[in-house]
Amino acid sequence: MPEGPGRRQQVLDAALAIADEKGLDAVTMRAVAARVGVTAMALYPHVRSKDDLLDGLVGRLLAELSLPDTARPWPDRLREIARSALEAAGRHPAVMPLVFTRPAVTPEAVRVVEAIYQALLDAGVPDAEVARVERMVSTFVLGYAISGGRFAARDPEQRRALLAGEDLPAHRRLAAELQAPHSAKAEFEAALDDLMGLIETIASRS
Amino acid sequence: MPEGPGRRQQVLDAALAIADEKGLDAVTMRAVAARVGVTAMALYPHVRSKDDLLDGLVGRLLAELSLPDTARPWPDRLREIARSALEAAGRHPAVMPLVFTRPAVTPEAVRVVEAIYQALLDAGVPDAEVARVERMVSTFVLGYAISGGRFAARDPEQRRALLAGEDLPAHRRLAAELQAPHSAKAEFEAALDDLMGLIETIASRS
DNA sequence: ACCTGAACACCGTTCAAGT
DNA sequence: ACCTGAACACCGTTCAAGT
Numbered sequence A, B: 001m002p003e004g005p006g007r008r009q010q011v012l013d014a015a016l017a018i019a020d021e022k023g024l025d026a027v028t029m030r031a032v033a034a035r036v037g038v039t040a041m042a043l044y045p046h047v048r049s050k051d052d053l054l055d056g057l058v059g060r061l062l063a064e065l066s067l068p069d070t071a072r073p074w075p076d077r078l079r080e081i082a083r084s085a086l087e088a089a090g091r092h093p094a095v096m097p098l099v100f101t102r103p104a105v106t107p108e109a110v111r112v113v114e115a116i117y118q119a120l121l122d123a124g125v126p127d128a129e130v131a132r133v134e135r136m137v138s139t140f141v142l143g144y145a146i147s148g149g150r151f152a153a154r155d156p157e158q159r160r161a162l163l164a165g166e167d168l169p170a171h172r173r174l175a176a177e178l179q180a181p182h183s184a185k186a187e188f189e190a191a192l193d194d195l196m197g198l199i200e201t202i203a204s205r206s
Numbered sequence C, D: 001a002c003c004t005g006a007a008c009a010c011c012g013t014t015c016a017a018g019t
Helices: A005-024 A027-034 A049-060 A072-089 A093-101 A109-122 A127-146 A146-152 A156-163 A169-172 A175-179 A183-206 B003-021 B029-037 B050-063 B076-093 B093-101 B109-125 B127-146 B148-152 B156-163 B171-172 B175-179 B186-206
Strands: none
Touching: A005 A027, A005 A049, A005 A093, A005 B186, A027 A049, A027 B093, A049 A093, A072 A093, A072 A127, A072 A183, A072 B003, A093 A127, A093 B127, A109 A127, A109 A183, A109 B003, A109 B156, A109 B171, A127 A169, A127 A183, A127 B093, A127 B127, A127 B175, A146 A169, A146 B003, A146 B029, A156 B109, A169 A175, A169 B109, A175 B127, A183 B127, A183 B186, B003 B029, B003 B050, B003 B093, B029 B050, B050 B109, B076 B093, B076 B186, B093 B127, B109 B127, B127 B186, B171 B186
């Protein structure tokens, strides 16, 4: 029997596995407990409440992010953090909405913010703007990471039905482009290019 | 007794009011029904399931966005849409996580996307890039709109405890700036300035 | 067509009891 | 200290019954 912090990790691992396999709704105290091999009430010494379990789940996901060596150039580092977040979102899509909802004040979150601060400082962003730009970068990256499902759901039939009787001149003009399939990964990279350009602009303004 | 689509609106209004007052968890079929003055099962003719009710809630919120007159300059229009979204998020913070989770293929969503497409076309964004830039703008604005709580939760005491024993050079260097209070509204406007600059850059690239 | 009331199979959490 | 089993007050949803 493992004890101490190891037991909590075991509980969070079980919760994450269930979220990955069957979605967030399937993450019940009873289901998590069963996966650990114990009754639901046995979780409470390691998790204050279900809310605490979900906070732990967010920490578990953030801990998976790989932070690049600070010796590398700052744009590479920012891109790697962003890609790492996108990949984590791909592995654990059900958990992403929680990342946006729960406060980012855990040690796992601070670790990532620190890496972004360092990259922005190296980029030459003025001290007074680093915090704001970090929030912009995080919002941007998390927004893309969470939005996979939101954009993917547009199937052609549904779309056509929706646009039929309406007066939507811009949609009509862009009809050809909107039908063309787009790669989420390529779009993310393009957005990342734009973001890097924006950071350089901010840095050179000072 | 109202009937037809009017009844569904009544149900969604009740659900929104409960979400605003007591949070999303308080939006139960029974609570919504009680507010309408009816039993829980009486909701099912107007709402396929609780999931359908939540989708309707997102539509209800999107319908609140005020779309500017197309005669105005495109930057004003984009800013107004963004501000309108931020205000709606302020009125209905509990609903925001749903906006990110649920697919954006409803008539209420298309209406907003159409307005953004028009603004981007007027800005001179190439047809082939309009869809991608719209997704960037939406992600950006929704990200800020949803992130109010995420950033606000950092209270000084918690922060200090978190940063105490750790090795966080960038946090230490920025200590003074990080302590200074920042206005979410002002920060949003600054981010909006950056976003407008980015759109101009993309437009002028063609 | 719309609504009710009872019922089913679940939830998170408390509590007394066990080891 | 950790775990169990029963219990409580809830959920969403089905179903037969009413009007």
